[in-house]
């Protein structure tokens with residue numbers, strides 16, 4: 181019988197363990213290790229760690245579309261991906277104290293006025309209810325414990341020897357500070373450390389020189405305008421996602437992270453350079469009736485996307501800030517009433533500095549804006565953009581698509597945000613996918629064992 185060790189009791193780890201025990205895998209052969217706490221001990225401020233990980237204290241929105249939440253259908257195909265996401269949603273409902281309250285919002289079809297110029301990505305979302313997540317976590321945990329799954333809480337894995345199938349871990353409880361590291365062997369390892377373990381995942385990737393998938397560049401601008409121009413669309417979808425694709429040129433564009441009502445542009449500083457993002461306040465006192473969203477280009481085929489993006493961002497700085505262009509407006513203020521730091525530039529600078537700095541891709545952003553003016557006719561010149569907005573994507577290790585195992589270490593499976601997910605449903609679905617492949621092997625052996633022709637692992 182194979183010993184399965186799951187590092188990370190987040191959304192991914194918990195769904196993997198559940199799939200295994202639901203299908204008869206003995207819980208005693210499954211160990212889950214997490215540096216956070218069990219759901220009875222976890223405090224509200226422990227946002228990223230503990231049972232159900234970041235998903236356990238999240239907004240509880242389960243998105244249900246393969247274009248949202250990271251990579252899934254790439255590995256297993258569209259149909260299988262939807263089926264796996266169904267399983268995750270079923271798990272959340274199953275341990276929910278009031279499953280009938282889990283609501284699905286499924287926005288209407290793309291409105292006619294958008295169609296000639298943009299795609300509008302509409303997708304169903306299941307609302308679990310943030311306030312119920314803690315109850316769900318307790319019920320779910322009790323079930324796994326009742327099935328015999330072994331949990332190690334407040335235990336941080338600090339190293340993994342992929343060659344000798346051994347993990348090194350240590351309690352993070354202050355009273356054990358002087359204790360030595362412990363080792364534990366595994367036959368199969370499911371690695372789901374989420375965003376809180378991203379540095380650790382990167383350390384392992386460097387140490388074992390794990391090959392990674394080619395990445396795209398994600399760069400563009402933060403667009404801002406009075407909300408009234410977009411209200412027609414906001415009424416249909418608060419966080420609307422306009423998109424368009426130029427397959428032949430390897431470029432696609434999308435509006436990203438829309439903020440409304442009390443919406444402010446935020447300056448981000450990465451690697452010493454300024455770029456822009458946005459956020460919205462809930463308090464009515466901050467209402468400014470503005471809308472902001474990223475217009476992000478995904479550019480494929482650039483050899484070293486990270487270095488390329490950093491160089492572009494560096495070229496788009498002036499006077500120690502990023503840039504602002506508007507045909508009619510001035511930069512806005514932050515919610516604290518300070519100017520959003522930026523250097524206002526002319527149309528000439530836009531054409532002769534920004535366009536070449538972005539490697540000739542900036543024209544796609546301008547086309548996007550010009551077509552928005554057609555879809556939202558009152559917009560005209562009443563808008564501005566902060567340049568640049570950028571997403572530095574972390575590397576995605578190369579895995580075998582059939583079981584998400586590292587190409588050189590077939591018993592080590594990466595799942596969830598540590599691989600390529602960016603949301604609850606996809607993280608859980610990737611983990612169930614891995615559990616199914618482990619179960620496939622297990623069931624084959626049980627069958628042979630029952631026939632008297634094999635050993636049980």
Ligand SMILES: Cc1cc2nc3c(=O)[nH]c(=O)nc-3n(C[C@H](O)[C@H](O)[C@H](O)COP(=O)(O)OP(=O)(O)OC[C@H]3O[C@@H](n4cnc5c(N)ncnc54)[C@H](O)[C@@H]3O)c2cc1C
Pocket residue numbers: 187188189190191192193213214215216227228229230231232233234235236237238239240241242243249335336337338372373374375376377380595596597598601602603604605607608
């Ligand atoms: C505030 C917030 C709100 C969010 N809201 C939503 C939402 O509404 N909808 C949505 O789809 N997504 C949301 N997300 C994203 C979602 O929570 C994650 O995509 C998802 O939880 C990832 O699952 P995971 O299992 O990969 O990682 P996590 O759920 O993050 O779990 C990783 C676990 O690994 C443990 N760990 C890390 N390193 C180690 C180590 N070295 N040793 C031992 N244990 C370790 C951590 O303690 C953690 O429990 C939100 C995220 C945050 C932070």
